[in-house]
Structures are given as structure tokens and as C-alpha cells.
Amino acid sequence: METVKDLVHNPRFRSTLSWIALALILIGLVAGTFHTTKKVEYIWRWEQIPRYVLFKDSDLIEAQEDATVIALDRDGSDTVIVAANFLDEEQYYTVPSNLVTVSVGDEIRSGQVLAQWERWKAGLLLKGLILTLEISVLAIILGIIIGLFTGLARLSGSPAPKWLAIGYIELIRGTPLLVQIYIFYFFVGQVFKLSNFMAGVLALSVFAGAYVAEIIRAGIQSIHRGQSEAARSLGMNYYLSMRYIILPQAFKRILPPLAGQFISLIKDSSLVGVIALVELTRAGREIGTSTFNYFEVFFTVAALYLILTFSLSMIVQFMERRFAVSD
Amino acid sequence: MIRLDRVTKEYFGKAAVADLTLTVAEGEFAILIGPSGCGKSTTLRMINRLIEVTRGTIAIDGTNVEHYRPEELRRRIGYAIQNVGLFPHMTVAQNIAVVPKLLRWDESRRDRRTDELLDLFSLDPAEYRTKYPHQLSGGEAQRVGVARALAADPAILLMDEPFGALDPITRESLQIEFARIQRELKKTIVFVTHDIDEAIRLANRIVILKEGRLVQAGTPEAILTAPVDRFVMEFIGTDRALKRLSRLSAADFMVDAPSIGQEMSLSEAGSALADHRYLWVVDGLRRPVGWLDGDDLGSEAATAAEAMTRMDYRTEGIAADATLREALSRMIQGGIRGAPVVDEGGELLGEIRLSDILDA
Numbered sequence: 001m002e003t004v005k006d007l008v009h010n011p012r013f014r015s016t017l018s019w020i021a022l023a024l025i026l027i028g029l030v031a032g033t034f035h036t037t038k039k040v041e042y043i044w045r046w047e048q049i050p051r052y053v054l055f056k057d058s059d060l061i062e063a064q065e066d067a068t069v070i071a072l073d074r075d076g077s078d079t080v081i082v083a084a085n086f087l088d089e090e091q092y093y094t095v096p097s098n099l100v101t102v103s104v105g106d107e108i109r110s111g112q113v114l115a116q117w118e119r120w121k122a123g124l125l126l127k128g129l130i131l132t133l134e135i136s137v138l139a140i141i142l143g144i145i146i147g148l149f150t151g152l153a154r155l156s157g158s159p160a161p162k163w164l165a166i167g168y169i170e171l172i173r174g175t176p177l178l179v180q181i182y183i184f185y186f187f188v189g190q191v192f193k194l195s196n197f198m199a200g201v202l203a204l205s206v207f208a209g210a211y212v213a214e215i216i217r218a219g220i221q222s223i224h225r226g227q228s229e230a231a232r233s234l235g236m237n238y239y240l241s242m243r244y245i246i247l248p249q250a251f252k253r254i255l256p257p258l259a260g261q262f263i264s265l266i267k268d269s270s271l272v273g274v275i276a277l278v279e280l281t282r283a284g285r286e287i288g289t290s291t292f293n294y295f296e297v298f299f300t301v302a303a304l305y306l307i308l309t310f311s312l313s314m315i316v317q318f319m320e321r322r323f324a325v326s327d
Numbered sequence: 328m329i330r331l332d333r334v335t336k337e338y339f340g341k342a343a344v345a346d347l348t349l350t351v352a353e354g355e356f357a358i359l360i361g362p363s364g365c366g367k368s369t370t371l372r373m374i375n376r377l378i379e380v381t382r383g384t385i386a387i388d389g390t391n392v393e394h395y396r397p398e399e400l401r402r403r404i405g406y407a408i409q410n411v412g413l414f415p416h417m418t419v420a421q422n423i424a425v426v427p428k429l430l431r432w433d434e435s436r437r438d439r440r441t442d443e444l445l446d447l448f449s450l451d452p453a454e455y456r457t458k459y460p461h462q463l464s465g466g467e468a469q470r471v472g473v474a475r476a477l478a479a480d481p482a483i484l485l486m487d488e489p490f491g492a493l494d495p496i497t498r499e500s501l502q503i504e505f506a507r508i509q510r511e512l513k514k515t516i517v518f519v520t521h522d523i524d525e526a527i528r529l530a531n532r533i534v535i536l537k538e539g540r541l542v543q544a545g546t547p548e549a550i551l552t553a554p555v556d557r558f559v560m561e562f563i564g565t566d567r568a569l570k571r572l573s574r575l576s577a578a579d580f581m582v583d584a585p586s587i588g589q590e591m592s593l594s595e596a597g598s599a600l601a602d603h604r605y606l607w608v609v610d611g612l613r614r615p616v617g618w619l620d621g622d623d624l625g626s627e628a629a630t631a632a633e634a635m636t637r638m639d640y641r642t643e644g645i646a647a648d649a650t651l652r653e654a655l656s657r658m659i660q661g662g663i664r665g666a667p668v669v670d671e672g673g674e675l676l677g678e679i680r681l682s683d684i685l686d687a
């Protein structure tokens with residue numbers, strides 16, 4: 001009896017028990033998923049997926065007519081083969097320079113293979129991933145800039161910047177992002193002649209900016225008042241005290257909520273699919289509609305988003321550790 | 328020289344400082360004192376324009392402070408506050424060098440100045456330069472705070488209860504240290520406190536405020552001997568006589584101390600004792616290790632060291648820069664009429680007698 005009681009209260013035994021429980025739950029989840037997918041009679045075709053990430057593009061250039069090569073013009077990494085038929089009509093064939101097999105004066109016959117090559121190309125999913133990454137990075141950078149100035153304006157003593165900042169923040173936080181994207185695309189985009197890409201990036205930046213502003217405001221307010229007073233009493237102006245005293249201290253506290261905000265931003269970027277930007281989610285949908293491999297495609301899409309958000313988390317954790325020196 | 332001329336500061340129509348006229352001369356250590364909320368900090372902060380006056384003028388060396396840009400003015404006036412306000416993300420050296428950097432001193436000059444100041448405040452530069460504020464004790468942080476205020480060698484130093492948050496022992500040692508530094512630097516200082524003992528210990532001139540108005544200004548001695556009204560009298564307390572003692576140092580009242588070496592034979596010591604009631608017995612480094620009086624001569628011992636009453640100069644000796652008040656309290660506690668005065672190494676400098684203190 002005693003030994004059982006001892007065992008139950010032993011912290012190492014409890015911890016082991018907890019790990020075992022975790023393993024059982026995970027196994028249960030996998031088994032459950034597997035079982036459900038069996039029931040819906042879906043044919044899994046995972047082998048279809050890789051080519052939407054990367055695929056080997058093979059290409060072949062054949063001569064159209066019998067002719068004589070009269071020139072080879074280099075054009076970047078390609079070479080243009082110029083050939084003339086018996087009527088002196090010129091034909092042009094563009095091939096990669098390293099694959100040129102003919103030289104000036106050679107006779108070529110109709111149907112002859114002038115060059116044949118294979119190369120890796122990004123599939124729709126990878127293109128979508130890259131576009132998502134581009135949009136997110138730009139929106140994060142612009143969002144920080146907008147957020148910093150709005151946050152400072154929000155804390156300003158004079159009414160104009162303060163109330164403009166409050167108005168902007170409330171407006172953005174009070175309306176759905178999807179609606180904002182439509183407004184940027186149909187209205188702002190029309191007025192300023194923006195591309196889809198620019199409209200999407202701007203909509204996301206302006207959206208993120210409002211949240212970043214609130215995070216920065218809270219970070220600055222969390223720094224003791226004595227700090228800005230000390231800075232002022234030593235002869236720093238507003239800019240110097242913000243730049244060298246307040247913001248560096250606030251930065252450490254701002255970083256974690258900012259990271260959360262940017263992870264949301266990466267995920268929210270899936271909404272710009274509605275303005276014909278084929279980012280990751282939209283790419284997934286397009287592949288789905290043409291192949292009906294919805295299950296595999298969206299599992300893959302989810303995994304790709306996870307790679308982006310997880311990398312961002314790791315970068316932020318690294319930065320937090322770097323800045324923790326003076327604590 | 329700082330001159331405040333009929334200075335008033337109002338908040339929402341209520342005066343925090345009212346019609347204050349005050350001159351602080353070059354090299355003077357002026358202390359503003361009064362109950363909480365009487366306008367001390369407000370007065371101080373109007374001098375470097377952290378707060379603007381409502382009415383009246385403040386001039387430094389004859390120039391109205393409003394003629395300077397506030398940032399420029401503040402770089403020329405040192406300012407130290409109670410909760411220190413050190414920047415936690417900067418090292419001690421970076422904190423001290425803030426104003427020199429704003430003034431664009433080159434790096435080697437800044438480094439030299441930082442080390443010089445750390446030395447002045449008895450902080451080993453090699454050890455403290457690279458520390459962060461959270462690694463400092465309260466007393467060390469406060470020293471760095473004052474060092475930072477002094478960094479660009481300003482002629483004027485404003486201090487708002489700089490030692491207020493420290494424990495009594497640290498506060499006292501810092502006061503003594505700062506008094507020494509001020510004797511060296513001779514800055515014009517305006518210092519705020521609500522601690523009358525601190526004021527009496529440090530000030531050349533005490534300015535007593537009440538509800539934003541000046542009640543009395545004068546040397547500590549003048550205020551202690553002739554308080555103008557009941558408010559001042561109550562404020563300085565009933566132990567005025569004792570307080571005066573804290574203005575005087577043991578070194579000023581010390582007289583020559585008769586002493587003999589510890590190796591001296593008892594018979595020789597006996598003849599030396601003929602002219603004195605007692606003798607201090609010192610070791611090879613002239614540090615008092617005991618005393619000898621008539622009663623000790625009767626013993627069998629061969630040398631003074633064996634016959635004497637032992638003492639420890641580290642605990643029973645009085646430091647030369649201690650105040651008479653401290654000396655008195657030590658003597659009363661030990662039940663003795665005289666005590667040896669020693670320097671930092673423990674060497675006997677002289678002695679101080681109870682009767683002399685009572686005559687002071």
C-alpha cells in the first residue's frame with residue numbers, strides 16, 4: 001500500500017505518466033483521422049502533389065522547314081538561330097545557348113530537333129507560396145512604419161495627430177479585412193491606378209498598421225515615466241529620447257505581441273485571393289478545382305503556411321534572446 | 328549665479344510656487360526644504376525649464392533662462408533625481424556619457440571623463456564601466472546618477488531628493504562622500520530634500536518653503552539659532568542643539584592625544600603617565616590598540632601592551648570626517664569621556680573629549 005502511495009506522489013513517475021498520456025492521445029488522433037478518411041471513400045493521390053511544388057519542364061524545338069543556318073545571335077542566356085529557306089525567308093528559333101548544336105552554314109531539315117532540354121520549374125503551390133511571402137514581407141515592413149507613426153501620433157499631446165490616429169485605428173479595427181481589401185481594390189485602386197498586387201499589399205499594411213500602432217502605444221506606455229523625464233532633463237529632445245531611450249526599451253516588450261500580429265498577417269494574406277492574386281490559398285483552390293485532390297492540396301497548403309509562421313516565430317525568439325542581455 | 332525673481336507657478340489657478348524670490352550664489356550649496364507638496368520640486372524644475380514659469384523670471388548669470396533652447400540649457404545644468412532614472416538598457420559608462428555624447432565630445436574624451444567620475448565616486452572603473460544598472464546596489468546606482476549629472480562638468484547642479492530612496496546608513500555615507508566631492512568641485516547646487524538633518528549636514532544655505540512661499544532662508548546656524556516662527560521651529564525639531572553638532576566635524580574639535588608604543592616597559596609608561604590621566608597605546612603603525620591609566624600600573628605585566636585595557640580602533644575609533652553628533656552619540660553609548668580620532672588606515676590623529684563637545 002505504502003509503495004503505491006509513494007509511487008503516486010513521486011514527481012518523476014507523474015511526469016512519465018503524463019508523457020505516456022500525450023503519446024496515447026497523439027496516436028489516437030492519427031488513428032482517428034485515418035479511420036475517418038477510410039469512411040469517406042476518398043482515393044488519396046499524394047503522388048500528384050509534388051509536381052505542384054516543383055516540376056520538370058521538358059521542351060523541344062524542331063525545325064519547321066528545310067533551311068540553312070545563316071546566323072547565331074546571342075540574346076542573354078539564349079541564342080537565336082536564324083535560318084533561311086530556299087526562298088530566303090528567315091525563320092527564328094530561340095534555344096538555350098549551351099544547347100546549340102548547329103553552326104552557321106549548316107543545313108537543317110524539317111522536323112530536325114534543334115534543341116531539347118529539361119528544367120525545374122516552380123509549380124502553382126510554390127508560386128503561391130512565394131507570392132504570399134512577398135505580400136507578407138512588404139505588408140509587415142509597411143505595417144511597422146505606419147504603426148510606428150500612428151502609435152506615436154496616438155500618444156501626442158496635440159489634438160490633430162492624436163484624433164486622426166484614433167479615428168484611423170477605430171475605422172480599421174471596426175471593419176472586416178475582406179471589406180477593406182475590396183475597398184482598396186475597387187475604390188483606392190481605381191483612383192490611384194494600383195495593380196492588384198499593390199492594392200493587396202496596401203490593404204494588408206493599412207490593416208496591420210492599426211494593430212501595430214496599438215501594440216507600440218502600449219509598449220511605450222509601459223516604460224516608466226521617469227525614463228522620458230530623465231532623458232529630457234539631460235537635454236534630449238523628443239526625437240532623441242524616443243530613438244535612444246524609450247523605443248529601445250519598449251522594443252523588447254513590443255516584440256512578442258508584434259510577432260503574434262505578423263503571424264496573423266501571414267494567415268490573413270490568404271484573403272487577397274479574392275482580388276485575383278494567386279497566393280498560396282488561391283493556388284490551392286485552383287489546383288483543387290481542376291484535379292479534385294482537395295484533401296492533399298489543402299493539407300499541403302496548411303503545411304506551407306506552417307513553415308512560414310514557424311520560421312517567423314523562430315526569428316522572433318532569436319531576437320528576443322539577443323535583446324535580453326541587459327535584463 | 329541663479330536668480331529667481333518673483334517666480335510663480337500656477338496649476339489650474341492654484342499656486343504651487345508663489346512669488347518666490349531667491350538668489351543662489353556661485354559655488355553655494357543651497358537646500359530647498361519643506362513639507363511634501365510645498366513646491367520644492369516645482370521650483371527646481373522651473374530652473375532647467377522642465378516646467379515653465381507662470382509669472383516672474385529666472386536668470387542664470389544674468390541671462391533669462393528663456394533665452395536658451397531648453398535642450399541646450401539642460402545640457403549645461405546637471406540634474407539628479409530620487410529614483411535615479413538610469414537607463415536600464417545602457418551600461419554605467421554609457422549612462423554617464425549621455426550628455427558628453429549629446430555635446431559631441433569625441434570617444435576618447437568621453438571615456439576619460441567617465442573613468443574620472445567613477446574614480447571620484449569611489450567606483451572602480453574597470454569593474455563598473457560595463458555593468459548594467461540592475462547589477463548595482465541602490466547606493467551605487469545613486470552615485471552613478473550623480474556622476475551622470477556631473478558628466479559635462481556643468482557649473483550648476485540640481486538635485487531632487489537624490490538620496491531619498493536609500494537606507495539610512497547608505498544615505499549617510501553618500502552624504503559624507505558628496506560633501507567631500509562638493510568641497511573639491513565647488514558647484515553651484517540647488518538641492519531638494521524633506522530631511523532636515525540632511526539639509527543641516529550639507530547646506531551652506533537653507534531655504535524653507537511652506538505652501539509655495541518662502542518662510543526663512545539663511546545659513547544652517549542662523550536657522551537653528553533663530554527660527555523666525557513656530558512653523559520653522561517645529562520643522563527643525565526640538566533637538567536643535569544636537570542638530571548643530573552635525574554641522575561640525577570631529578577633526579575640528581580634535582586635540583593632541585598623548586600616546587605611547589605598545590612595547591614600552593611598564594615603568595617607563597608610569598613616568599609618562601605622570602602628566603596625563605591616561606595614555607593611548609599604539610601599535611607599530613600608530614594605530615590605537617588600548618589605553619593605560621593609573622589603575623593599570625599596579626599589575627605584574629612587563630610592557631604597556633600587557634597591562635593596558637584593550638580596544639579595537641576599527642569599531643571604537645572615530646573617523647576624522649565624522650560629525651560631532653556621531654562622536655557624542657558614540658561616547659555616550661560607550662560610557663567614555665574621550666575617544667581616539669583615527670584616519671582611514673586607523674592611525675591615531677588625536678582625541679576628542681566629551682567636555683569639549685559640551686562646550687561647543
Ligand SMILES: Nc1ncnc2c1ncn2[C@@H]1O[C@H](COP(=O)(O)OP(=O)(O)O)[C@@H](O)[C@H]1O
Pocket residue numbers: 338342343362363364365366367368369370
Ligand atoms: N502637473 C501638475 N498638475 C497639477 N498640480 C501639480 C502638478 N505638479 C505639482 N502640482 C502641485 O503643486 C504642488 C507642489 O508640488 P511639488 O513641487 O511636487 O511638491 P514637493 O515640495 O513635494 O516637491 C503640489 O500641491 C502638487 O499637487
Ligand SMILES: [Mg+2]
Pocket residue numbers: 367368369
Ligand atoms: Mg518633490
